[in-house]
Amino acid sequence: MSTLIETIRAFEYWGEIGDGTVDTLIMTGLSLTFTVLVGLPVGVALFLTGPSQRSERPVSARLQDWTYKAVSLLVNILRSLPFLILLILMIPTTRWVVGTSLGVAGSIPPLVVAAAPFFARLVENLLREVDRGVFEAFRAMGATTRQTVLWAMLPETFPGLVAAITVTAIALIGYSAMSGVIGGGGLGDLAVRYGYQRFNVPVMVITVAILIVLVQLVQALGDRWVARLSHQR
Amino acid sequence: MIETRGVGKTYYTPTAEFPALQGVDIQVGAGEVFGIIGRSGAGKSTLLRTLNLLERPTTGSVLIEGVDVTSLDGEALRRLRQRIGIIFQHFNLLKSRTVHENVRLPLRVSGQLDRTAQDHRVAELLDLVGLTSNARKFPHQLSGGERQRVGIARALANRPQILLCDEATSALDPQTTQSILELLLEINRKLNLTIVLITHGMDVIRTVADRVAILDHGRVVETGTVVEVFLNPRHEVTRTLLAQSGVESDTAGALEPDDSPVVRLTYHGAGAEQPLLSRLSRESGLDFTILQASVGHLKTIPYGRFTIRVPRSARERLPGMLQVAQQIGIRHEILR
Numbered sequence: 330m331s332t333l334i335e336t337i338r339a340f341e342y343w344g345e346i347g348d349g350t351v352d353t354l355i356m357t358g359l360s361l362t363f364t365v366l367v368g369l370p371v372g373v374a375l376f377l378t379g380p381s382q383r384s385e386r387p388v389s390a391r392l393q394d395w396t397y398k399a400v401s402l403l404v405n406i407l408r409s410l411p412f413l414i415l416l417i418l419m420i421p422t423t424r425w426v427v428g429t430s431l432g433v434a435g436s437i438p439p440l441v442v443a444a445a446p447f448f449a450r451l452v453e454n455l456l457r458e459v460d461r462g463v464f465e466a467f468r469a470m471g472a473t474t475r476q477t478v479l480w481a482m483l484p485e486t487f488p489g490l491v492a493a494i495t496v497t498a499i500a501l502i503g504y505s506a507m508s509g510v511i512g513g514g515g516l517g518d519l520a521v522r523y524g525y526q527r528f529n530v531p532v533m534v535i536t537v538a539i540l541i542v543l544v545q546l547v548q549a550l551g552d553r554w555v556a557r558l559s560h561q562r
Numbered sequence: 563m564i565e566t567r568g569v570g571k572t573y574y575t576p577t578a579e580f581p582a583l584q585g586v587d588i589q590v591g592a593g594e595v596f597g598i599i600g601r602s603g604a605g606k607s608t609l610l611r612t613l614n615l616l617e618r619p620t621t622g623s624v625l626i627e628g629v630d631v632t633s634l635d636g637e638a639l640r641r642l643r644q645r646i647g648i649i650f651q652h653f654n655l656l657k658s659r660t661v662h663e664n665v666r667l668p669l670r671v672s673g674q675l676d677r678t679a680q681d682h683r684v685a686e687l688l689d690l691v692g693l694t695s696n697a698r699k700f701p702h703q704l705s706g707g708e709r710q711r712v713g714i715a716r717a718l719a720n721r722p723q724i725l726l727c728d729e730a731t732s733a734l735d736p737q738t739t740q741s742i743l744e745l746l747l748e749i750n751r752k753l754n755l756t757i758v759l760i761t762h763g764m765d766v767i768r769t770v771a772d773r774v775a776i777l778d779h780g781r782v783v784e785t786g787t788v789v790e791v792f793l794n795p796r797h798e799v800t801r802t803l804l805a806q807s808g809v810e811s812d813t814a815g816a817l818e819p820d821d822s823p824v825v826r827l828t829y830h831g832a833g834a835e836q837p838l839l840s841r842l843s844r845e846s847g848l849d850f851t852i853l854q855a856s857v858g859h860l861k862t863i864p865y866g867r868f869t870i871r872v873p874r875s876a877r878e879r880l881p882g883m884l885q886v887a888q889q890i891g892i893r894h895e896i897l898r
Contacts, residue, residue, distance in 0.1 A: 460654065462653075463655075463656060466648075466650065466654040466655075467667075467671075468616060468643070469616060469643055469648045470643065470644065470667065470671050471641065471642070471643035471644040471671060471672065472640070472671045473640065473671075476670075476671055480667065480671075481656060484656065485656060485658050487658060
């Protein structure tokens with residue numbers, strides 16, 4: 330028993346693993362925030378211009394249609410790029426936006442670009458599930474689009490949004506680990522540098538274990554929040 | 563109050579066009595309860611939705627208080643819609659909001675009251691529909707009838723002069739339907755509200771409507787006061803609808819095949835409280851058999867409607883009897 334504790338104490342990478350975990354949390358947290366800030370409006374725009382929400386006027390209906398097709402195409406293109414390729418393609422843009430393509434800061438723009446379209450689609454699908462009658466009631470009340478979005482659409486889908494944010498957060502934890510390949514920092518970086526390049530099995534195993542625990546935690550927290558929200562209605 | 567002039571609505575698909583409404587003219591007076599009835603697919607819902615422009619007519623125009631609103635847009639259209647309440651078959655409440663919040667929404671939308679005044683108005687509305695104790699509940703905790711009451715309170719929030727009812731009782735059981743209809747009548751009287759309702763049930767029409775339009779394949783085939791239409795239906799579709807609700811039934815065809823005269827007698831209004839039928843028999847000195855009978859009220863108007871058979875031997879005394887009938891206020895129609 331005491332030998333086990335000594336072995337754990339003697340393990341020289343705890344400091345780096347701790348830093349890596351914090352970095353991963355920061356990357357995930359920040360990129361999740363920006364993903365929601367970008368993806369939510371895009372998802373709402375996709376829904377509002379989408380096939381289920383025909384405008385009352387033929388001219389703006391055509392404009393709507395084209396907007397939807399354009400945004401939808403962009404979203405699909407971004408979603409079809411493998412994240413690793415996106416990381417590399419985005420290096421110049423990332424440098425331009427945050428000044429570096431390395432470390433925690435350098436991995437956030439590609440993470441957001443990868444996750445926001447995904448999140449936007451989730452939002453669009455959630456909004457399509459909302460009872461159409463609710464929108465009709467709002468139109469009949471003389472509500473503006475803004476009022477309909479803020480007072481009907483978002484509150485009605487809130488539990489679904491929380492679940493979508495949970496799914497996106499978990500995807501981001503995975504992506505952020507991948508950004509280790511191009512020096513992105515965090516747990517993925519550790520796993521690549523020690524586990525892959527130096528065959529340090531213990532570091533890799535511990536890194537993977539921490540990632541598993543993180544994902545479990547995020548999922549459990551998300552589920553609990555959704556359950557509470559669905560309970561009060 | 564409301565008038566449609568030649569309203570038509572055609573839906574276009576890439577391969578075909580479907581005329582949902584064709585040349586519909588209706589006039590609804592202020593404070594009136596106007597019913598629109600028809601089979602499913604007749605265009606009732608489309609017609610109702612053109613009145614607050616949820617559906618824009620492809621031809622013709624809609625006039626509200628004499629003003630053509632057909633081409634209103636943007637802010638003007640939103641203001642118009644705030645003056646017209648609507649309730650739905652499936653209530654269309656926000657399930658994430660309490661009863662109080664649901665009813666407050668139109669007030670937030672119109673933005674004319676401050677928060678305190680809004681809460682006060684909501685309390686007033688919930689009192690009107692009898693839901694004061696349910697203010698903090700969520701829609702899923704309420705029964706169907708209670709949800710429709712929330713819908714009514716919400717529709718009335720901005721003090722509209724017009725209330726549209728889109729199959730408002732079709733999802734409710736008969737007893738609840740009755741209580742919702744009574745509530746509608748009550749607010750119709752209290753607030754002098756003009757109500758336009760669509761339904762596929764004649765019972766709804768006879769309970770609440772003053773006048774009725776019968777819609778078939780996108781056209782108005784018959785219109786008039788409920789009494790006129792119920793007691794003297796002229797169009798085939800009207801007869802079918804009446805037969806389905808048990809008001810009218812064609813017993814004449816099922817008679818024994820002799821040639822004894824069969825007459826339909828109808829009366830309504832104040833005189834209907836009198837024992838008219840026995841008076842008719844006594845004064846004409848004629849006995850007859852009642853084949854089919856229906857008595858009751860159309861909204862508040864009492865009526866009676868009988869199909870009678872006169873013995874063959876008394877055929878020559880029939881004209882005399884019909885004359886007596888006319889004198890005491892009974893209308894007749896010779897069926898055979």
